Amino acid sequence: MNGQAGAASRIRRGTLRLAASLPGAARDALLGLVYPPTCIACGAATGLPHALCPACWRGVRFIERPYCERLGTPFAVDLGVPGLLSPAAMADPPVFARARAALRYDATAKRLVHRLKYEDRLDLAAAMGAMMARAGRELIAEADVAVPVPLWRWRLWWRRFNQAMLLARHATRGSGLAVAPDLLARVKRTRPQVGLSRAARAENLQGAFRVPEAARPRLAGRRVLLVDDVITTGSTANAAARALLRGGAAAVDVLAFACVVQDGRVLGGEAAPEPLTAP
Template structure:
């Protein structure tokens, strides 16, 4: 009897949810067959990051030269993290989703975006112990009311069955927005910006940390975050983001 009532309750909840939040495209909100998918037009506007790409930074290459390729930037300035991956290019529909999550207070997008991130992560998921999101400075958090990277990180951790430590990393320096800064200015901007509180070191010490962010640009922010986590005793750092900015890249179809 109890299980029957539970089934009826679940069906009723589903009907109410469908009435209040009909199954619409994540991108344009047209009607689709099921929740959490894109319509054909928006799907064609998504550009998923795929091989060939840099084995370290995850930056996609325009041409496949064979072998385990590493970008010139990663060779010239090896990052503190082990690998970085992103699900999609930061353009078109993906850019709209990222902006709606970040500025539109639409946290309900995070679980659907996280599905693509988990797929893009590949072996990184099984080689990680704990998920740590890139934090906001407390002043910006008060303005935004929530951290979009934490929403993505929570969803990734739940889907992958990993521990989630949203307070393991703090942003202790109120950095400028990175948009419009040169690569050198970005590095200076985030230098010393992150710290692991002593009471939170247990969450990362000796563990393989997966750092989650919403958008990757030059990599300065995630590199600074990785260095702070390594100083706190993390054994390795991998990076996972929803989208990646790649100027002048021509997406393949």
């Protein structure tokens, strides 16, 4: 059995070396024979790489208009009036100018975020970023620079990558928009946000972000697209946007892969989604 496993491993390594020497289309075809494409969410077989299977695709809920033009949160009913704001946006206006997300944070979206962050499936960022590019095309077109929400340095060391950075690169690919992770730093270690109320989340993040002094001249007067994976209550987006505005940014918009919707409310709920794994 060990001999068979070793032989299979040598064949795979040889195939990868051969594929690396081939041009793009031939390489993809060869890899597709050895590693058949699977659903990026559940792992079931698919006809195309980096795609969703029919079952997972049916479970995806894209956020489309009509939605609150400030928070990007979906309305249950289309009133046929453009530019409407939600009661949450009027009662408690966010620090950022506008927010957009590609999907509601339901089972399929949660699985994709989980696989990217905790299963090291960095290849999923391309498909997720493409969805974000569609949802945030207006924001991307009007932005001067994209800034991913930074991780605390020890969390970045433990995880080895920042998922917001990966999503920012793929969401802005082909747009000409520069991604500048050095314009915002996380200077305070915060406790996990899961289970905290909206007020506790805001307090936890107070003073967590800062624009480095050396970065201020490059930030001054520019419209920033702040990128993250999930918007829950908006506390992280507000804290990061506040730091960017204090650092000299003219305005901050937010683009995320998914947005939490609970009982028809987004960015205003007190509850937070339970984690799939420890952060």
